[in-house]
Amino acid sequence: MRWFWSGWAAGEPMKTSDQLPELDPVIHGKLRLALLSLLLAANEADFTWLRKKTGASDGNVSVQMVKLEEAGYVAMEKRFVGRKPQTLYRITPRGRKALAKYVDALRILLGKAL
Amino acid sequence: MGDKETEGGATREEIVQRVELMESMIAEGRRFTMRCGWIFVLWGVVDLAAMSWRYYQPNSLWVGEWAWPICLAAGVVLTFLGRALQGRQQGCSKGLRWRSVEAVWGMMGITLAIYITGAMVRHLTWQYSYIAALLIIIGMAHGISAVILRWRVQGVVAAIWWGGGIAAFCVRSNGGVERIMFLEMVFGMILFGLYAVVLERMGRGRANENV
Numbered sequence: 263m264r265w266f267w268s269g270w271a272a273g274e275p276m277k278t279s280d281q282l283p284e285l286d287p288v289i290h291g292k293l294r295l296a297l298l299s300l301l302l303a304a305n306e307a308d309f310t311w312l313r314k315k316t317g318a319s320d321g322n323v324s325v326q327m328v329k330l331e332e333a334g335y336v337a338m339e340k341r342f343v344g345r346k347p348q349t350l351y352r353i354t355p356r357g358r359k360a361l362a363k364y365v366d367a368l369r370i371l372l373g374k375a376l
Numbered sequence: 377m378g379d380k381e382t383e384g385g386a387t388r389e390e391i392v393q394r395v396e397l398m399e400s401m402i403a404e405g406r407r408f409t410m411r412c413g414w415i416f417v418l419w420g421v422v423d424l425a426a427m428s429w430r431y432y433q434p435n436s437l438w439v440g441e442w443a444w445p446i447c448l449a450a451g452v453v454l455t456f457l458g459r460a461l462q463g464r465q466q467g468c469s470k471g472l473r474w475r476s477v478e479a480v481w482g483m484m485g486i487t488l489a490i491y492i493t494g495a496m497v498r499h500l501t502w503q504y505s506y507i508a509a510l511l512i513i514i515g516m517a518h519g520i521s522a523v524i525l526r527w528r529v530q531g532v533v534a535a536i537w538w539g540g541g542i543a544a545f546c547v548r549s550n551g552g553v554e555r556i557m558f559l560e561m562v563f564g565m566i567l568f569g570l571y572a573v574v575l576e577r578m579g580r581g582r583a584n585e586n587v
Binding site for chain 1 (some may be wrong): 388389392394395397398401402403404
């Protein structure tokens with residue numbers, strides 16, 4: 263039972279040695295993964311730049327950023343540059359951790375698939 | 377990228393796709409982050425240009441009074457132009473570390489501008505202690521920046537500048553001071569700047585690492 267309690271206590275999905283790791287559904291979405299990866303490298307970026315780099319629509323980027331924000335993976339800051347409003351996004355330590363975990367899971371899955 | 381998000385079971389192709397997507401986006405993000413190595417190279421070249429001007433054109437009408445002010449003003453203009461171009465290309469991405477480093481170098485620039493202008497107006501630039509203080513102030517900026525970025529290489533560069541400052545107190549000739557300045561520009565500015573440029577191109581620039 264120890265595996266059960268240790269996993270449960272850490273808030274992680276239950277898994278045995280035979281089970282494949284679960285991919286975080288918040289990160290696994292293509293656009294959300296792209297946005298989070300961009301923020302991982304850039305640390306901080308504004309909405310327009312993120313939209314331009316992903317090639318997605320305003321609405322879609324906005325919706326996906328809200329999901330990432332709700333999960334606590336990104337933080338948003340609204341400010342003015344001159345008279346222009348600017349929405350700035352920053353990856354949080356939780357988002358960083360979640361992405362690292364997601365990469366580990368991908369690595370394991372890829373290892374199993376090969 | 378499509379507008380519809382799909383989630384669910386992961387096939388091998390899907391995983392490979394995700395990995396490729398992450399790699400390309402991280403590369404994009406790195407391209408976006410601020411680069412500053414070129415500024416050191418620029419200032420090294422600007423200072424060497426001023427020194428050469430004085431050295432090779434000793435009888436020029438402009439010597440002494442104007443070689444340094446003109447080169448320094450050109451350095452300031454080129455730095456602002458470069459930063460403006462960089463800003464336009466890159467949008468905005470400034471972490472706390474970058475902002476701290478930027479503040480240190482910005483304030484050092486203002487400090488040196490006041491110091492150099494004051495010394496020039498009062499015709500005190502010939503003093504060895506003037507050069508020594510100049511080198512020590514630059515060393516201080518490198519030192520603070522090294523602590524913020526936890527970058528040993530820049531710590532070594534700070535030590536080079538401080539060493540140059542101490543040496544400037546000890547020399548007894550203008551030739552000695554010129555040699556010290558030359559070595560500082562080559563090792564403390566140009567080579568260090570080139571090293572930073574190479575790191576930044578590899579996506580390992582220190583100012584972009586996260587706090």
